[in-house]
Amino acid sequence: MGTRTVAVDVGASAVRVAEVELGSGADPRDGATLLAFGEAEVPPGVIRGGVVEEPSALAQVVREAWAHAKPSSKNVVLGLGSPSIVVREVDIPAQPMDKVRSSLAFHVQDQLPMAAEDVIMDFYPTAEFEAQGGATLRGLLVAAPRSLVRDVTDVLHAAGVKVAAVDHSAFGLWRIGCRGDIARDNVAFVDVGAQTTTVVISQAGAVRLVRAMPHGGHDGTKAVAQALKGENADPELAKRAVGMVRSEDPDRKVVADAVEHATGPLIESVRNTLVYFASGNPGAAVARIVLTGGGSQLQGFGQALASATRLPVMIGDPLQGIRIGKKADTGPIQGREIEFATAIGLAAGGVK
Numbered sequence: 001m002g003t004r005t006v007a008v009d010v011g012a013s014a015v016r017v018a019e020v021e022l023g024s025g026a027d028p029r030d031g032a033t034l035l036a037f038g039e040a041e042v043p044p045g046v047i048r049g050g051v052v053e054e055p056s057a058l059a060q061v062v063r064e065a066w067a068h069a070k071p072s073s074k075n076v077v078l079g080l081g082s083p084s085i086v087v088r089e090v091d092i093p094a095q096p097m098d099k100v101r102s103s104l105a106f107h108v109q110d111q112l113p114m115a116a117e118d119v120i121m122d123f124y125p126t127a128e129f130e131a132q133g134g135a136t137l138r139g140l141l142v143a144a145p146r147s148l149v150r151d152v153t154d155v156l157h158a159a160g161v162k163v164a165a166v167d168h169s170a171f172g173l174w175r176i177g178c179r180g181d182i183a184r185d186n187v188a189f190v191d192v193g194a195q196t197t198t199v200v201i202s203q204a205g206a207v208r209l210v211r212a213m214p215h216g217g218h219d220g221t222k223a224v225a226q227a228l229k230g231e232n233a234d235p236e237l238a239k240r241a242v243g244m245v246r247s248e249d250p251d252r253k254v255v256a257d258a259v260e261h262a263t264g265p266l267i268e269s270v271r272n273t274l275v276y277f278a279s280g281n282p283g284a285a286v287a288r289i290v291l292t293g294g295g296s297q298l299q300g301f302g303q304a305l306a307s308a309t310r311l312p313v314m315i316g317d318p319l320q321g322i323r324i325g326k327k328a329d330t331g332p333i334q335g336r337e338i339e340f341a342t343a344i345g346l347a348a349g350g351v352k
Helices: 055-069 097-111 146-158 169-177 180-184 217-227 235-242 250-280 301-309 337-347
Strands: 004-010 014-021 033-041 075-080 086-093 119-131 134-145 162-168 186-192 197-203 206-213 288-292 313-315
Touching: 004 055, 004 146, 004 169, 004 337, 014 055, 014 337, 033 055, 033 337, 055 146, 075 146, 075 169, 075 337, 086 097, 086 119, 086 206, 097 119, 097 134, 119 146, 119 206, 134 146, 134 162, 146 162, 162 169, 169 186, 169 197, 169 206, 169 288, 169 337, 186 250, 197 250, 206 250, 217 235, 217 250, 235 250, 250 301, 288 301, 288 337, 301 313
Parallel strands: 004 075, 075 162, 186 288, 288 313
Antiparallel strands: 004 014, 014 033, 086 134, 119 134, 186 197, 197 206
């Protein structure tokens, strides 16, 4: 039996739970098994801008997701991906990882937007090289506001769940997507959530850039609600039915125009992120985009992103190469498996 890990992905619109048993090969993701999963909807207003406004309500959502999943352990990996979490590439003197972590604040304190004592930090190494000052490690600094981690951890504890480790949601997204041929390419994984969109750029199998943007699927819903103000129509249903697809029908055109206008800043932010990375990494520009997240299913979004970036865009499949356990019925999520990409990827990393 391989290592089993339960992960909880806390999003603005849903809490998702996944349990994965890793394989025993050189890459434990090969032959991994999805043993359990579940989800529950987060009511509007419970989380705003990545901040938990109603802890008791969120704890109840966690309980509901947990009841649907029925995982085998209450020790979990918690995934967080708020735009308030700093993720940036830094170079530090090469040392064993225990010493890297103990001295990290000293090396990066000038690059933090807040006091070092107010954040929880970690370092994800991607390369080692010789610099003028000696052996150097290059990697990603991850710094999360201590208050954010505390608030969400307290919610899970209130729901009867113990947090064994905290991981950035972006690494879960990358971990489940960066396999096979994709691991040898320069790829941008773009996960469109309700309030946040995460971009992870992977170069030959190593994470090089992470960016979380305060844009998501709810932007389109709010724009449609404003455009249809006074009409008896569900803005979310209208958004899903029409998306960004142009139409001569006046009613559908109103919706499409509103969605396109609201989604434009998100597409431009993704494009600018790719341009920024290419400018700082000559010869390493992104070759393709892989989409996940519920917001990426918006009609016309993939085509609009491909047009803006001039890159091929494909839909990710977090279940590709993953075995399905006997108790994990994927029927309820058929057609929207990409919404579970982050949760499955978080669990596929194990507890470190």
